[in-house]
Amino acid sequence: MKRRRPRPAPRRRTTGPWTEAHVHRLFWRAGFGARPDEAAEWAKRGRAATLRWVLEGGPQGAALVGPAPSADGKPLDPVNEWAHDGLWWLDRMVRSQRPLVEKMTLFWHDHFATNDQDTPLMLRQNRTLRRHALGSFPKLLRALTLDPAMQLFLSLPNSDKDAPNENFARELMELFTLGVGYTERDIREAARALTGFRARWTDDGFGGIYYDRERHDRGFKRIFGQRGRFDWRDVLRLVVDHPRHAPFLTTKLWEFFVAGPPSRATVRRLSAVYRASGHRIEPVVAEILDHPALYRSLDAPDMVKSPIVFVAGSLRTNGLPVSAQSLTWLLDGMGQRPFDPPSVAGWDWGPAWMSSNSMRTRFDWGNRLIEDDLLGVKTGSTQPPASPAEALEQALAATGRPWISGVTRSHLLEMATRFFDDLGPRTRPQRRSERADMLQRSLRLILLAGPDAQLH
Amino acid sequence: MRADHISVRASWGITAAAVAVAAGGCLPAGAGAAGTAVGVAEREFRISLYRATVAPGTVRFNVTNFGEDAHDLAVLTPRGRLLAISPEIRAGRRHTLTVRLRRPGAYRLVCTKLDHPARGMRATLRVRRPRR
Numbered sequence A: 001m002k003r004r005r006p007r008p009a010p011r012r013r014t015t016g017p018w019t020e021a022h023v024h025r026l027f028w029r030a031g032f033g034a035r036p037d038e039a040a041e042w043a044k045r046g047r048a049a050t051l052r053w054v055l056e057g058g059p060q061g062a063a064l065v066g067p068a069p070s071a072d073g074k075p076l077d078p079v080n081e082w083a084h085d086g087l088w089w090l091d092r093m094v095r096s097q098r099p100l101v102e103k104m105t106l107f108w109h110d111h112f113a114t115n116d117q118d119t120p121l122m123l124r125q126n127r128t129l130r131r132h133a134l135g136s137f138p139k140l141l142r143a144l145t146l147d148p149a150m151q152l153f154l155s156l157p158n159s160d161k162d163a164p165n166e167n168f169a170r171e172l173m174e175l176f177t178l179g180v181g182y183t184e185r186d187i188r189e190a191a192r193a194l195t196g197f198r199a200r201w202t203d204d205g206f207g208g209i210y211y212d213r214e215r216h217d218r219g220f221k222r223i224f225g226q227r228g229r230f231d232w233r234d235v236l237r238l239v240v241d242h243p244r245h246a247p248f249l250t251t252k253l254w255e256f257f258v259a260g261p262p263s264r265a266t267v268r269r270l271s272a273v274y275r276a277s278g279h280r281i282e283p284v285v286a287e288i289l290d291h292p293a294l295y296r297s298l299d300a301p302d303m304v305k306s307p308i309v310f311v312a313g314s315l316r317t318n319g320l321p322v323s324a325q326s327l328t329w330l331l332d333g334m335g336q337r338p339f340d341p342p343s344v345a346g347w348d349w350g351p352a353w354m355s356s357n358s359m360r361t362r363f364d365w366g367n368r369l370i371e372d373d374l375l376g377v378k379t380g381s382t383q384p385p386a387s388p389a390e391a392l393e394q395a396l397a398a399t400g401r402p403w404i405s406g407v408t409r410s411h412l413l414e415m416a417t418r419f420f421d422d423l424g425p426r427t428r429p430q431r432r433s434e435r436a437d438m439l440q441r442s443l444r445l446i447l448l449a450g451p452d453a454q455l456h
Numbered sequence B: 001m002r003a004d005h006i007s008v009r010a011s012w013g014i015t016a017a018a019v020a021v022a023a024g025g026c027l028p029a030g031a032g033a034a035g036t037a038v039g040v041a042e043r044e045f046r047i048s049l050y051r052a053t054v055a056p057g058t059v060r061f062n063v064t065n066f067g068e069d070a071h072d073l074a075v076l077t078p079r080g081r082l083l084a085i086s087p088e089i090r091a092g093r094r095h096t097l098t099v100r101l102r103r104p105g106a107y108r109l110v111c112t113k114l115d116h117p118a119r120g121m122r123a124t125l126r127v128r129r130p131r132r
């Protein structure tokens, strides 16, 4: 399949100063945000060191650092308790010292979206996605093709030579590897090549996937203009070698990290990097994370946090643990419950996250946070602030110093200024203090869940 | 994956009113129930247990119906006496069935619908005292 391709554009790297704003942008896009102390430290250490830590991890590896998760006071039982599977993963996003690995696991969970399968199989698939998150795409694709949850979800074990099921072949081309550049006939022929898998069921439930040569169609197939006695391995090789594959996957990766589509030169460049690396993910992600476009408009973030990123991020940047089963139901209300994508096409990213119901639930989450002992305000605990600026500073310090725009800042200062307007000079000190508590709660809620908190 | 950030900005003004709207937010608390949880998946025509063995005591069967038909879950003692049965669980729904399993032994789990047990909707949960 040799084709003459235009020469790829040269690599574009971030240049200029490396500030806390850069670190915040990188840590949100490549993970789940940075605490203020992390942002200060990595701004000092510089761009190269920060990118290296994000991409390769530090001496702690993928250790989970911070308070252990629980669900309403009990340890998690991700296999047997409802919703604990999601909490288990959320905890990794909150505490892992390889946040990019968790972020990429989320990318692949959306890319190879699977649902309604047994919890142990979903957890097993999640570990597979994590193991290959930044590695070789062909290996990831092979692992997912053999993955029980995926196989059962797309009826691969029910597909044999007498009645090939096209589900997997179709999604393989449409969603997993190509998007365009194939015909219905390619799907039909690939489905024939993919026959032979069977599921074993015992009295204790699912007993594994096996291959039965007798159920495999050993005849000739014609896929993408090539003819052969293809089997499932050949199909995976053919889709990865297809000229549309590299642009398809690198564009999708780009759009996961950067607002706005990549230029054609960028797609050519990323595709060349991807092919030259032997179809590895990490070199492509490394280029994207170092690209100037990722750091565009640092003072006006232009991507909406997905619900999972929003919730995990607010815990991570405030050093709070996963602690309640209800978190999973909150994520459900926001439209992104882990292990439960709406269909094989994954979630609808972008503006779809911003339905009024979803936004309402995000505010509920903010309310939940300010009820917490750590971020909350006990009645009578706040002294009336010396100035509006001091009130805002207190609230920022208590909430992990999230980004706010200049406009929001002036609105919040105005709110703080007027908050005591109706209290006369003879108001009792206790009443003033209660009003100061209320101001703190309001400021913190807006910082944690207001419009600016939805963006990164 | 691109953000339509303009509509985010437009969607809410930063006012005290937004805070007032949000102040009522309350959500169902977690179950916090006692006992050993056993995940159970039902589909046509299988019952999968996510735990094969438990210690004697209270067991919560967290049942999910992944199938297309309605099912239920009945727990039988090793001698075949009916201990508990769930209501009908419709496709895609969940139900928790709490049962006390006092004595060690092999407890049978079945769906009682028509011929479902014969077609494969049965499983065994072993109750065993923990080794010391």
Ligand SMILES: [Cu+2]
Pocket: B070, B071, B072, B111, B112, B113, B116, B121
């Ligand atoms: Cu049944």
